[in-house]
Amino acid sequence: AGCHPDAETMSSHPTHRDKFLELLREYGCRHFFVGHDHFYDWMEIRNWRWPKDYVMNQIVAGTAGAPFYPDKTYFGDHDGYDLIRLDHRSNTYGYLWVTINDAPKDGEQAVTVTFVPLD
Numbered sequence: 001a002g003c004h005p006d007a008e009t010m011s012s013h014p015t016h017r018d019k020f021l022e023l024l025r026e027y028g029c030r031h032f033f034v035g036h037d038h039f040y041d042w043m044e045i046r047n048w049r050w051p052k053d054y055v056m057n058q059i060v061a062g063t064a065g066a067p068f069y070p071d072k073t074y075f076g077d078h079d080g081y082d083l084i085r086l087d088h089r090s091n092t093y094g095y096l097w098v099t100i101n102d103a104p105k106d107g108e109q110a111v112t113v114t115f116v117p118l119d
Contacts, residue, residue: 033060033096035061039090042057042086043060044083057086
């Protein structure tokens with residue numbers, strides 16, 4: 001969803017994207033973090049090939065000081081991926097607070113991610 005003219009999205013290389021996401025899914029990863037773009041964005045990814053209760057979370061956190069810009073939102077063919085925006089902030093400095101619970105009980109999350117704005 002970024003605006004860098006040199007930026008290639010994962011959809012630019014679908015074979016590599018699919019291998020990457022499948023490897024993360026195979027190992028039970030439910031969150032991955034990326035930067036470069038100058039905003040905060042949280043996208044939930046689902047795929048018809050994955051177990052119905054499996055959700056991947058892509059979080060962009062490029063809010064540390066570079067000039068902000070608006071995003072282009074999600075566009076184009078997603079090749080079987082259902083992309084759902086959970087949160088987006090284009091003009092807010094902030095950071096991520098990530099908590100890992102290595103022994104979650106029933107109903108608890110193993111990973112909790114919170115965006116902390118510096119307004």
